[in-house]
Amino acid sequence: MILTITAFERSPDRGKGLARDMRVRWALEEAGQAYQVRLVSFEAMKAPAHLALHPFGQIPTYEEGDLVLFESAAIVFHIAERHAGLLPADADARARAITWMFAALNTVEPPILDLQTARFAEGDKPWSEQRLPLVKDRIRVRLRELSNRLGDADWLDGAFSAGDLMMVAVLLRLKPSGLLDEFPRLSAYVARGEARPAYQRAFAAQLAVFTAQSAGG
Amino acid sequence: MILTITAFERSPDRGKGLARDMRVRWALEEAGQAYQVRLVSFEAMKAPAHLALHPFGQIPTYEEGDLVLFESAAIVFHIAERHAGLLPADADARARAITWMFAALNTVEPPILDLQTARFAEGDKPWSEQRLPLVKDRIRVRLRELSNRLGDADWLDGAFSAGDLMMVAVLLRLKPSGLLDEFPRLSAYVARGEARPAYQRAFAAQLAVFTAQSAGG
Incomplete structure (x- = not known):
């Protein structure tokens, strides 16, 4: 096939x-x-x-x-x-990995998409420069919470899963903004994702x- | 349990x-x-x-x-x-139902969340009134595409599924804005969801x- x-x-x-x-x-x-x-x-x-x-x-x-x-x-x-x-065999661990997929897409990514809107779709608007710090602060709230949960672990819930794949892919969008650098644990987490063969x-x-x-x- | x-x-x-x-x-x-x-x-x-x-x-x-x-x-x-x-037994239909769940959350909901941001988090900002039409137009793009795909069907892919549940729940957030009324097929779709016991x-x-x-x- x-x-x-x-x-x-x-x-x-x-x-x-x-x-x-x-x-x-x-x-x-x-x-x-x-x-x-x-x-x-x-x-x-x-x-x-x-x-x-x-x-x-x-x-x-x-x-x-x-x-x-x-x-x-x-x-x-x-x-x-x-x-x-990409998904653990254990039923509970599998459900948690799926939870992280959804969290990446519906809780972490929306404010990041808003940054793209602010920069590109509305980059030429008179409010663009004033609005950008608000958009970034909303992203920082999520990054702080995510960083606190990750702690010193390598991945979000034990072994690497589709939840990590999706979260790393979402966070990668922040690289050009420099926001990721403010959260060393998340930078290192993303780097671990990127290092995978x-x-x-x-x-x-x-x-x-x-x-x-x-x-x- | x-x-x-x-x-x-x-x-x-x-x-x-x-x-x-x-x-x-x-x-x-x-x-x-x-x-x-x-x-x-x-x-x-x-x-x-x-x-x-x-x-x-x-x-x-x-x-x-x-x-x-x-x-x-x-x-x-x-x-x-x-x-x-909530999910069809047929493997392909199940995969499509799950696709609609993700589409609701990551393609349709982000511009709708942006409307809430524009209205509430940034409702007191000087750009609020000027920005609102842009936000609404981005939602309309998605609603038009969704309405075209739904056509005259009752649900997005045959029988009611978790994909419809999630899509209806996301669209419901638009009710106070009146945007849904511009798309009669989607209004009727949401009403079918709300009518379920x-x-x-x-x-x-x-x-x-x-x-x-x-x-x-």
């Missing part, structure tokens, strides 16, 4: 690994699953053929025979359920897309 | 059912599971005893014997995995907390 995911033809982050296909690539690498990638232009993303796969016209999507999934976390979870290494392979694969596109013109 | 969840002692929405314990109550009612509720004050939510249950100092939490979960979607998913009625029981239970508190002074 050939797995196919979609990714940006030209990623807005220029190969920094912050686009959401990276989360899926990383999970596939942790699971040792081969996959192929179909690149999609911004125009094609909003066209009917892609909207049939992804109702919100985004990447990534995931095709496995007749099954079509969208939403990176749902794809990561699908992979995690079918392969060892599966992360490295996934990062190289998405960077290769950017490099090839740049060379091609 | 007694299940215990936590909820606001005094919900900021004054019993409108928009607090996140409602999502868990609804899922428990769909699953036919009895539960007890421990009410938590805003002060207690940020104290060590509650932070041990919920690292971000919020409600709801879920206690089932030794298992402690937080994050409403994770709790809903935990319930859905263990009881009939399990929703009604959950709503009555959370309202009873507000009513009792108000009567008590």
Whole structure:
């Protein structure tokens, strides 16, 4: 069964690994699953053929025979359920790992998405500069709470899981802002994620897309 | 096994059912599971005893014997995995239902949370009035896409699932804004959710907390 995911033809982050296909690539690498990638232009993303796969016209999507999934976390979870290494076997530990996936996406990421809105979508607005400190402070609240919970542990709940994968991927978006540096435990946590061989392979694969596109013109 | 969840002692929405314990109550009612509720004050939510249950100092939490979960979607998913009625038996349909859960939380809810930030956290800022239309337009983009996908179907993917429960709960937050009325298919979809007997029981239970508190002074 050939797995196919979609990714940006030209990623807005220029190969920094912050686009959401990276989360899926990383999970596939942790699971040792081969996959192929179909690149999609911004125009094609909003066209009917892609909207049939992804109702919100985004990447990534995931095709496995007749099954079509969208939403990176749902794809990561699908992979995690079918392969060892991303969810613990113990039922309670598994439920806690899933809890961290949801916490990453619904508690930690929303204020981080707001920072992107403040910087890019509203970067030219008159309130932009005044608003930025408020947005950053809301992120700091979450980072402080997360750092307190993590403490001196390597991962959020024992062994590395899909919960850590998702949390590290969400926190990585903060790298350009410098906010992560204010929380040394979280910086070290993210660095542990990035050091995983599966992360490295996934990062190289998405960077290769950017490099090839740049060379091609 | 007694299940215990936590909820606001005094919900900021004054019993409108928009607090996140409602999502868990609804899922428990769909699953036919009895539960007890421990009410938590805003002060207690940020104290060590509650932070041990919920690292971000919020409600709801879920206690089932030794298992402690937080994050409403994770709790809903935990319930859905263990009881009939919230996730389809077919593997592909199940994966799609889970996809809609994640889509509700990470694609549809973030711009809606931003509306709450704009209205409340930044309601007194000089940019508040000018910014509101931008925030609303970002929500409209998502609502249009969702409405297009839903079409004339009753639910997002065949039978009612935890994906619908989560999506309806997220969309309900828009009711006071009037935005939902611009999308008749979505208004009708939300109304179908609210009409479910399990929703009604959950709503009555959370309202009873507000009513009792108000009567008590």
